Structure formats: structure tokens, C-alpha cells
Amino acid sequence: MESSFSFGVILAILASLIIAANALVAMAVLSLIHKNDGVGLCFTLNLAVADTSLGLAISGLVTDQLSSPARPTQKTLCSLRMAFVTSSAAASVLTVMLIAFDRYLAIKQPLRYFQIMNGLTAGACIAGLWLVSYLIGFLPLAVRVFQQTAYKGPCSFFAVFHPRFVLTLSCVGFFPALLLFVFFYCDMLKIASMHSQQIHKTEHAGAPAGAHRPPRTPSDFKAVRTVAILIGSFTLSWTPFLITSIVQVACQECHLYPVLEQYLWLLGVGNSLLNPLIYAYWQKEIRQQFSQMALGMKKGLAAFLPLLSARDGGPQGPRESARHITTISHSELDG
Numbered sequence: 001m002e003s004s005f006s007f008g009v010i011l012a013i014l015a016s017l018i019i020a021a022n023a024l025v026a027m028a029v030l031s032l033i034h035k036n037d038g039v040g041l042c043f044t045l046n047l048a049v050a051d052t053s054l055g056l057a058i059s060g061l062v063t064d065q066l067s068s069p070a071r072p073t074q075k076t077l078c079s080l081r082m083a084f085v086t087s088s089a090a091a092s093v094l095t096v097m098l099i100a101f102d103r104y105l106a107i108k109q110p111l112r113y114f115q116i117m118n119g120l121t122a123g124a125c126i127a128g129l130w131l132v133s134y135l136i137g138f139l140p141l142a143v144r145v146f147q148q149t150a151y152k153g154p155c156s157f158f159a160v161f162h163p164r165f166v167l168t169l170s171c172v173g174f175f176p177a178l179l180l181f182v183f184f185y186c187d188m189l190k191i192a193s194m195h196s197q198q199i200h201k202t203e204h205a206g207a208p209a210g211a212h213r214p215p216r217t218p219s220d221f222k223a224v225r226t227v228a229i230l231i232g233s234f235t236l237s238w239t240p241f242l243i244t245s246i247v248q249v250a251c252q253e254c255h256l257y258p259v260l261e262q263y264l265w266l267l268g269v270g271n272s273l274l275n276p277l278i279y280a281y282w283q284k285e286i287r288q289q290f291s292q293m294a295l296g297m298k299k300g301l302a303a304f305l306p307l308l309s310a311r312d313g314g315p316q317g318p319r320e321s322a323r324h325i326t327t328i329s330h331s332e333l334d335g
Contacts, residue, residue: 008065018055021276028289051272054088064155078155087137166245237271
């Protein structure tokens with residue numbers, strides 16, 4: 001009971017952090033989309049939405065972990081909850097893959113990128129991504145071999161889903177996709193190297209650095225770096241869970257469920273907290289948008305507090321309140 005309660009507290013904290021961090025990133029990206037109307041930003045927004053939905057989904061498991069063992073959640077309700085958790089996690093992973101492919105396309109086909117990846121194509125990709133994610137999440141409810149025969153509460157992933165489900169996902173989806181994106185990233189590095197050599201040659205030949213060059217920008221290659229960190233993050237987060245699940249299928253006598261559910265599954269879910277932190281740290285546009293949002297909040301607070309002080313009749317006048325609020329400089333905010 002004590003272990004289940006501690007696990008429930010950890011889930012509650014993790015869910016709150018995931019929701020808060022991704023909601024902030026979603027607000028920043030929405031503002032950038034309003035300014036720039038970029039297709040790639042729509043995929044970033046979808047990643048924040050997927051991670052937020054995962055945080056909401058796992059928050060529904062908190063009550064199961066904190067409730068009395070004498071009143072476990074029914075198997076059907078637990079299966080539905082874990083299906084929504086799995087669907088959201090799948091949407092997050094698939095969105096990272098979609099972002100990687102989008103950057104690969106922008107680097108590989110810079111002249112045709114905006115013809116291929118327009119608003120309609122991006123919308124179709126996102127809609128198809130969510131459809132596939134829900135098919136993955138609810139697959140165990142339709143296929144009996146992916147279900148556990150006996151159910152014992154509290155509600156958890158392997159209380160209702162058999163490790164064979166994870167084995168199938170790993171062999172059919174995760175590891176083949178990982179190999180594909182290793183190829184994408186190596187090809188992007190090759191293009192970046194050729195691009196750098198081309199600039200070097202034109203400069204030595206006395207031609208302008210921008211002559212006869214495809215319109216690739218430094219932001220494209222910075223985005224490639226961010227994508228590499230995202231892929232590395234979700235690989236390190238989910239690979240231990242997937243490999244240990246495969247070991248559990250191969251070794252029926254091995255009782256690895258406590259390690260899988262209380263440690264490795266949490267590590268995988270924690271990837272949805274890493275994603276917004278990666279974007280907040282590595283993406284300059286999002287960092288700048290956070291600074292503008294913070295500046296707007298500071299200005300709003302500076303305008304509101306004098307009114308509140310004047311209404312309450314406090315000793316501090318409006319000018320003193322405004323002067324007290326505006327002590328933070330722009331340079332401190334940007335830092």
C-alpha cells in the first residue's frame with residue numbers, strides 16, 4: 001500500500017509538471033504561428049498537445065494508485081485509461097518522427113519544400129498521426145492476445161496489457177523507425193557538410209558567399225540539432241522499457257513487472273516533460289517568445305497593482321507600486 005501511494009504521488013507530480021511545461025510551450029508556439037504562419041511550427045504545437053494529453057491521461061491514474069486496495073478499478077475502466085495513455089504516448093513519439101522528417105525534407109528539397117509541405121499536407125499528416133495513435137492505443141482492447149488474462153488492481157499498464165503488445169510495437173514500429181531516422185540524420189549531416197564546403201569554395205574563388213547556393217538558412221541546421229536531441233531523448237527514455245518488456249516475454253519466469261511499471265515506464269513517460277524543456281532551451285525563437293510573454297506579464301502586473309493599491313487605499317501610491325514592479329530590466333529578462 002505504501003509503495004502504491006508513493007507511486008501515486010510521483011505520478012501526480014509528473015503529470016502536473018508535464019501539463020504545465022507543455023501548456024507554456026503551446027502558448028509560445030501559438031503566438032509564433034500567429035506571427036510567422038510556419039508549417040513546421042504546427043508540428044511543434046502538435047507535440048506540445050500530445051504531451052499535454054499524456055499528462056492529463058496519467059493524471060487519471062493517480063486516484064487508482066492513491067485509493068484503497070480493497071476497491072480496485074474495474075478492468076474495463078483501467079483498460080480504457082491505459083489505452084488513452086498509450087495513444088497519447090504514441091502521438092508524442094510519432095510527432096517527433098514527423099518533425100524529424102519535416103526537417104529532413106526542408107534540408108533535402110529546399111526549393112520544393114513549401115510546395116510539398118503546405119498547410120493541407122501538414123493538416124493531413126497531423127490528422128493521420130492521431131488516427132494511427134488511437135489505433136495503436138486501443139489495439140489491445142480488440143486483440144485478446146495483447147490482454148492480460150487475470151486482472152489484479154491497482155490499475156497499471158501491465159495489469160491489463162501483456163508484454164507481447166510492447167514486443168509487437170517494438171519490432172513493427174519503434175526499432176525500424178529508429179533505424180530510418182538514423183539514416184535521415186546521417187544524410188542531413190552529409191548535406192550540411194557539402195553545404196559548408198560549397199560556401200568555402202565560393203569564398204576562395206572570390207564569388208559572393210550566397211552565389212549559386214540553395215536557399216538553406218542556419219535556422220534549418222539548428223532545427224536539425226534540436227531534432228537530433230529530441231530523437232536521442234525519446235530513444236533513451238523508451239528503449240529501456242521496450243527492451244525489458246521483450247526480456248519479460250522471452251523469460252516467463254522473470255518477474256520484471258515491478259521494475260517495468262514503477263521505474264522504466266515512468267522514465268518513458270518522463271520524455272513528455274523533456275520535450276518542452278528541450279525546445280525551451282535549444283530553440284531561440286521559443287526562448288525569445290517566452291521572454292516577450294514574461295515582459296507582457298510584467299507590464300500587465302505593473303498596470304494592475306497600482307489600481308489595486310489605489311482601490312485598497314494602501315500607503316503605497318500608484319507611482320511607488322509601478323516603480324517597485326519595473327525594477328527588472330530588459331537585459332535581466334533576456335538572460
